[in-house]
Amino acid sequence: MRGGLSIVLALLLCYGCDRKEADTPPDFAAILYPDDNASTPEGVDLGERLFFDPLLSADGTVSCASCHQPALAFSDGKPLSVGIDGLVGFRNTPSLTNVGYLHQPLFWDGRATNLEAQALHPVGTAHEMAGSWPVVIDALRSRPTYVTAFREAFGDVPIDSTLVGRALAQYQRTLVSMNSTYDRVRQGEAQYTEQEALGHAIFFDLGDDPGGPFAGLVRGECAHCHTPPHFTNQRYANNGLDEAVDLDDFTDKGRGAINGQRYDNGRFRTPGLRNVALTAPYMHDGRFGSLQEVVAHYNSGGEYAENKSANVRPLGLSVPQQAALVAFLETLTDDSFVVGSLRGVGLNTDSTDYSTD
Amino acid sequence: MKHLLLYLLLLLGLTACLDDDDLPAVAETDLTLDFRAEYGGEGLAIQREAYGYPTGDTLKLLLFQYYVSDLELLPAGGAAPVRLAEIDLLRWNSASDSATLTRSYRVPAGEYVGLRFGLGVKPELNAQDPSTFAADYVLNEAEFWGPTTRYVFAKIEANADLEGDGRFDTGLSYHMGSDALYTTVEFARDLRIGPGQTEQLTVVADVLRALSGNGETFAIDNPDQQAVHGGNQAVAQDIWNRLAAQFTLEVR
Numbered sequence: 001m002r003g004g005l006s007i008v009l010a011l012l013l014c015y016g017c018d019r020k021e022a023d024t025p026p027d028f029a030a031i032l033y034p035d036d037n038a039s040t041p042e043g044v045d046l047g048e049r050l051f052f053d054p055l056l057s058a059d060g061t062v063s064c065a066s067c068h069q070p071a072l073a074f075s076d077g078k079p080l081s082v083g084i085d086g087l088v089g090f091r092n093t094p095s096l097t098n099v100g101y102l103h104q105p106l107f108w109d110g111r112a113t114n115l116e117a118q119a120l121h122p123v124g125t126a127h128e129m130a131g132s133w134p135v136v137i138d139a140l141r142s143r144p145t146y147v148t149a150f151r152e153a154f155g156d157v158p159i160d161s162t163l164v165g166r167a168l169a170q171y172q173r174t175l176v177s178m179n180s181t182y183d184r185v186r187q188g189e190a191q192y193t194e195q196e197a198l199g200h201a202i203f204f205d206l207g208d209d210p211g212g213p214f215a216g217l218v219r220g221e222c223a224h225c226h227t228p229p230h231f232t233n234q235r236y237a238n239n240g241l242d243e244a245v246d247l248d249d250f251t252d253k254g255r256g257a258i259n260g261q262r263y264d265n266g267r268f269r270t271p272g273l274r275n276v277a278l279t280a281p282y283m284h285d286g287r288f289g290s291l292q293e294v295v296a297h298y299n300s301g302g303e304y305a306e307n308k309s310a311n312v313r314p315l316g317l318s319v320p321q322q323a324a325l326v327a328f329l330e331t332l333t334d335d336s337f338v339v340g341s342l343r344g345v346g347l348n349t350d351s352t353d354y355s356t357d
Numbered sequence: 358m359k360h361l362l363l364y365l366l367l368l369l370g371l372t373a374c375l376d377d378d379d380l381p382a383v384a385e386t387d388l389t390l391d392f393r394a395e396y397g398g399e400g401l402a403i404q405r406e407a408y409g410y411p412t413g414d415t416l417k418l419l420l421f422q423y424y425v426s427d428l429e430l431l432p433a434g435g436a437a438p439v440r441l442a443e444i445d446l447l448r449w450n451s452a453s454d455s456a457t458l459t460r461s462y463r464v465p466a467g468e469y470v471g472l473r474f475g476l477g478v479k480p481e482l483n484a485q486d487p488s489t490f491a492a493d494y495v496l497n498e499a500e501f502w503g504p505t506t507r508y509v510f511a512k513i514e515a516n517a518d519l520e521g522d523g524r525f526d527t528g529l530s531y532h533m534g535s536d537a538l539y540t541t542v543e544f545a546r547d548l549r550i551g552p553g554q555t556e557q558l559t560v561v562a563d564v565l566r567a568l569s570g571n572g573e574t575f576a577i578d579n580p581d582q583q584a585v586h587g588g589n590q591a592v593a594q595d596i597w598n599r600l601a602a603q604f605t606l607e608v609r
Contacts, residue, residue: 025485029492103492204503209588219586223502224532229488233499235450263404263452307404310419310514310528313584 027183028229031100031173037116039170042153047171049149050164055139056122057084057129064122064168067093070341073275074175079286083128090127090252092286097274097337100173104234108268108284109258115169120161133161140164177274177337185331192331199328202321220298220325224311231273231332238266240302240312241283247307252284263307275337277330291326383465386552388430391559392447393457393607394421400456401564403449407518407525408565411574416517417525421564422448423511423600424500426479426539430548433468444482446495447562457559466551472558473543476601477510480536502534506587510534511600513564519578529577532586533597540597544606559607567600 033039050056054063062084068074074096076082081089091108099106105113112118122128123136140146140159150159153167182200184190192200198217201207203226207217227233236255244250247265256265268284282288288297299322301314317325394401396408396418407415424446429438441462449456477483478496484507487497500509509532516525548556568575575596576582585593 025489027488029488029490029494029497032492101492205587208586212588219584221584221586224530224586227499227501235499259453261451261453304524304526306417306516306525307419308516308528310516310530311584313528 027178027186028098028101032103033173034114034116034169037166037169039173040153042149043167043170044174046149046153047167047169048174050168051171056131056136056164058131058135059084062129067122067128068096071278071338073097073177073278073338074341075279077280079281081128083125084130087127087130089125091284092281094271095275095279096172096175097177097334098230098272099175101176101230102232102234102272104269108271109254110236110269111258115172116162116165119165119168119172123161123164136164137161175337175341177334179336180274180334181331183334193327195324195327196331198321199324199326200331202317202325203328218316218321220315220317221311221313222298222325225270225309226273231276232270234269236264236267236269237309237312238268238305238307239270239298240305240308241287241297242266242305243303244305247305250305254284266305266307273329274332275334277333278338291329292322295322295325295329383467384552385463386466386550388441388462388464388550389557390428390441390460390462391457391557392460393559393561394447394449395456395561395563395565397565398563401449402452402456403454404452410517410565410577411569412576412578414517414519414577415521415525416515416529416577418449418513418515418564420448420450420512420514421562422446422450422500423476423562424478424495424508426475426477426482428474429472430464430469430550431471431473432465433470433547438473439464439469444478444495446498446500448498464550467549469548469550471543471545472548472560472606473541475539475541476604477534477539478508479539483507483536483539502587506535506590508534510538511597513567513596517577527577527583530584530586531593531596533590533593533600535590538590538597540601542601542604544604546606546608548608557607557609559609561605561607562600563603566603567596570599570603 051064054060054066056063067076067081067083069076076093079092081091081093083089094108099115105111106115106118112121123131123133137159140150146159150163154163157163181190185192201214201217202220203222205219205221205223206212206214207219209215225233225235225237225239242250244266247262250256250266253265255267255269256262277291280289280291282291282294288294295317298312299315299317302308302312396406401418401421404417404419407417410416424444425442426444427440428442428445429440431438441464442460445460447458482496485496487501490496496508501507502509511533513529513531515529517527517529518525519527548558550556573595582592
């Protein structure tokens with residue numbers, strides 16, 4: 001029987017072969033769509049419209065896209081976010097590149113479990129959209145085009161914040177970037193310049209490989225946390241931004257403020273780095289204006305705290321090596337993603353300008 | 358082609374049936390298996406404890422983790438092993454983590470003569486890219502190096518105070534893994550697992566014993582031995598060997 005089984009298996013495998021796809025693994029593990037919010041074209045369209053509509057804010061001036069601007073890979077170019085009435089928030093606006101692939105909690109401190117839940121936050125947040133859900137829901141219910149769009153997306157159920165959250169989540173799961181120079185090099189469709197190749201080798205610690213072309217090169221240690229394909233391991237780390245002789249010294253406690261664990265004070269979720277060249281300034285408080293400053297920070301080994309990651313240490317990168325690392329980070333830019341996302345612009349007719357202020 | 362496939366599936370189903378008939382019907386039962394991390398015989402406390410090290414230094418652990426493959430119970434009488442898990446990751450990385458992680462399985466009740474697992478990611482899985490698995494699969498935990506070394510089998514990370522000044526300012530980071538390092542760990546123990554089973558099985562791993570044992574201590578104060586990642590695996594060979602050799606199975 002054993003023999004028979006292996007023949008069967010071999011035949012089955014062969015059946016697989018002539019479909020020809022087995023040899024190249026997909027670039028990304030597939031997005032996990034929640035059971036209760038499978039994406040549909042209607043849901044995505046509705047979510048896109050909502051994302052760009054300032055109707056969701058108290059005075060009709062701020063949309064999601066005010067802070068998550070397509071041209072900046074859905075960030076805003078400001079150190080700290082600026083919401084309604086010019087009120088300044090306390091964190092930097094993150095890019096939404098490939099946010100749909102993140103299955104661990106969202107935000108710098110992981111306080112939202114998923115995209116559906118996250119979308120409910122900004123509307124009510126005073127320094128963001130300062131709206132009130134009942135008002136927003138009334139406004140949506142009073143617009144026939146929205147009523148129709150919600151019905152097409154979700155059937156004949158009353159519009160509520162849960163549905164708004166679901167539509168926004170569906171749209172954000174379409175923000176997929178996979179055509180950067182980095183991706184094209186991996187697919188054999190492009191080549192790094194010498195400088196980019198050096199930066200790539202530093203980022204991925206290729207100097208570790210005794211038999212490889214970069215043997216002995218200094219290591220950047222970046223990929224421990226900024227792990228491909230989305231350049232984040234979705235975990236929390238202290239990358240040495242602030243000295244804290246005592247763990248209670250951090251001004252923004254990050255993860256520790258959410259879970260009440262003082263040993264997690266000063267830890268933030270590792271951000272993805274796709275399109276990072278478009279999303280300055282950097283870090284949870286936008287303290288670094290350029291990638292050069294970011295790399296100089298890591299090269300210094302960062303500031304002392306007993307919970308600083310053991311993988312953040314003085315690197316000893318020369319000036320040209322630092323420039324090479326920046327050049328590699330720039331290969332993560334995907335112009336087609338930015339251009340493709342711009343199709344959302346101008347969608348919404350009954351609103352004021354949402355682009356920049 | 359369609360018909361061929363149908364036929365093959367039928368045949369497969371048949372084979373499965375025949376196999377089933379060979380076995381006497383056995384009752385399944387719950388088995389909980391604990392994985393405990395320790396440092397010097399005490400339950401591991403990530404960050405919360407300052408641990409003494411044989412060189413006279415002090416350290417605080419930030420992370421300890423390891424993969425196990427083909428976790429199996431070995432039935433008495435030589436029947437085929439009962440697989441509990443094809444692959445799992447045991448990870449301690451937060452001060453909130455309990456020293457003991459608990460896993461539950463359903464297994465046939467009966468007499469067993471041992472438990473075994475492969476320390477690391479078995480070669481057949483190590484050959485596959487994370488993107489081929491579901492995003493929340495245990496091989497998609499961002500523990501992947503790339504084409505040459507592939508998955509990281511085990512990690513130990515700590516901050517050490519080498520100067521005795523109360524500052525834990527020397528990072529230690531040991532990341533190990535490669536097909537060549539994959540090691541089978543086996544405990545020969547008579548185990549009776551049955552309905553109403555009372556024996557609690559605990560697989561214990563002691564971080565200190567991975568770093569220091571048999572009269573040899575890994576020199577954490579040597580700057581060349583403070584970071585082992587990817588290709589410089591040779592530096593951590595001793596840690597790996599000790600790690601693989603120190604596992605114990607407690608049966609209570």
